[in-house]
Amino acid sequence: MNQKKKTAAILFNSLYAIVLFLFFTDWYTCVEIKSEPLKSFAYWGLLAGTPLTIASNAILFRKGLKKGIALTIPALVALFIYTKDPMFILIRKGSWKTQFIAYQNKNSTNSTIEFQMKDIGAFGYAKRYVKAYRLASLLIIAEQVDFKPENNTGWIKADKEVNELELKYP
Secondary structure (H helix, E strand, O other): OOHHHHHHHHHHHHHHHHHHHHHHHHHHOOEEEOOHHHHHHHHHHHHHHHHHHHHHHHHHOOOOHHHHHHHHHHHHHHHHHHHHOHHHHHHOOOOOEEEEEEEEEOOOOOEEEEEEEEEOHHHOEEEEEEEEEEOOOOEEEEEEOOOOHHHOOOEEEEEEEOOOOOOOOO
8 A cells, every 4th residue: 555545544544433432422421512513523424434434445455454454343333323224313413402500519610400402303302401511612421310409409509591592482
């Protein structure tokens, strides 16, 4: 493999690895991608990048062990996409939006109890209360809670309106 092909293979597979990391972190952990463009990049990158990665690795790697390794991970991801259904994956692409912050932790300004909603199209909105810890403006650690503030003195009432969905109230 010449130097240009080697560089192209490294760059393309590195980008695909970033997409996989973002997607599976959002899909299987309590860390959620809050940024809609970043989440779209991860989900669409998975769906479009998998067949492209399989094709490019099949072309760039001629034979042997390197080709087998280069095709194994994208093939397993293609199997995952096939078993989960691409439309189901795209339905989960939408991110939760904070409507208001109900409580804030006394010890940490990044830890809050939030009411969040998610637009699910014709079915309306999904709603939940979460204990959220903001890692940055792009990521949060969210744990769904049934919170009773009178039982816990570590929280102060915030009642801060955020309205990330920009809903109009009558």
